[in-house]
Amino acid sequence: MPRIFFSEPSGARRQTNASVGITLMETALEHGVQGIVAQCGGACACATCHIYVAPAWFDKLPAREEMEEGMLECAWEPRDNSRLSCQINVTADMDGLEVTVPQRQGDS
């Protein structure tokens, strides 16, 4: 089980033991990570599972597709390392992945 670390809006850092095959968003919900809303349940329709991926990890993840890019552009405080966590499937090589949950979710 890859260990994935979420930094919550409060500053707390939470370690999760993620299951391979589900998404990063589902991992966060399963472990009660604060600040991930995931309203649409992973349909890439709401931009409420936004995360920032640690720069060292960003290029190791599969790239954003066009729909995800568009969702992020007007999300709350997008950055170069922004992702929607529902669009990232957990794989075994993600052990040690560090992500940060923004202060807010949804529209800018």
Add this chain to the structure above:
Amino acid sequence: MISTVIVIGGGQAGAQAVDTLRREGFAGRLVLICEEPELPYQRPPLSKKYLAGELAADRLLFRHQSFYEGHRIELKLDTRVARLHLGSRQVELVDGEKIGYDRLILCLGAGSRRLTCPGADLAGVRYLRGLTDADAMRAALKPGARVVVIGGGYIGLETAATCRKLGCDVTVLEMADRVMNRVVSPAVSQFFAADHLAHGIHLNCDTLVTRIEGNGAVERVIRADGSYHAADVVVVGVGAVPNTSLASDAGLRCDNGIVVDEYCRTSDPNVFAAGDCTNHPSPRYDRRVRLESVDNAFEQGKAAAMNLLDKATIHDRVPWFWSDQFDSKLLIVGLSQDHDRQVLRGDPATRSFSVCYLKDRELIAVETINHSKDYMAARKLIAERALMDLDKLPDPNVPLKEAV
């Protein structure tokens, strides 16, 4: 002092309400009553990835069992409520048990509108509302099975697309002159109609079904012109009706939904309601609405919980909706009624475009096909009541957020 809260209904609104109550510090007894035997789960994938077999049932759950245990949420699954006693503040279950409450939240949802024509009760006539429906339907969707879908709305078209992906022979019968006619513009209807045809679906608009025939089980669907379609499975997607009987029987005010105010309060001060079952004011559109929407259920469930705890929260959202059909995503934001102008952005032939609805130049709704950038920009612009520049708006090279 509020010591017991009961939430009836385990859909988006109910799940969000119990979550919010605990998150906001409610420490009393919290009971969640669900009609279905499963833990509360998401319905949108039932016509899409779940029906296609691409998503396991446990991935539909909002929360796992441990969440409810950890938050001391008493789950009463597979449990029907017989009636509400507003005077004595009790919920009576069908087995006769009565549970007292201080506050009640009704998240009763909406049910499938039933077909009433002769033969509508034959075996093989299916609706898609819950997990059980989806599982039963899935078992019948063998490659080559002849599926006739009655109704070309969201559910009908999503299900048709999934059935086609599974190798079924699919026919869609729509009464109106175009698909999804109540919810999207002609340009969007045309796009999806063409897409369904291109995938080999037999799409028939202006088609009225008069009866279904079969010897015990469905064999054919008969049209008003006398012709028929042979069928192994009939899927009915002809809209939804709010589940209000529990509320109206108890004397709560109902009118196309349980009538609530912007604080989610019903006509009884101890009873709140949220989700598809409510008729509520929309401050943004300055009229009452009843919505079948994940976002509305989610946010109204949350607002009901906040208001129950005396943390005044006005439910004021710009509604949004989505649909996945084959490889296209329709994202809609806002309500288009009362528009005085429609503006097309982009060329539908590129498979990525938007339709903007204006009223006195104010942006009130946008439909986007495979165009999440316009969709996200529109969410913000509609909430801000932005006035659009009519010269820039039709130009897809000008970002929507700059066409003001």
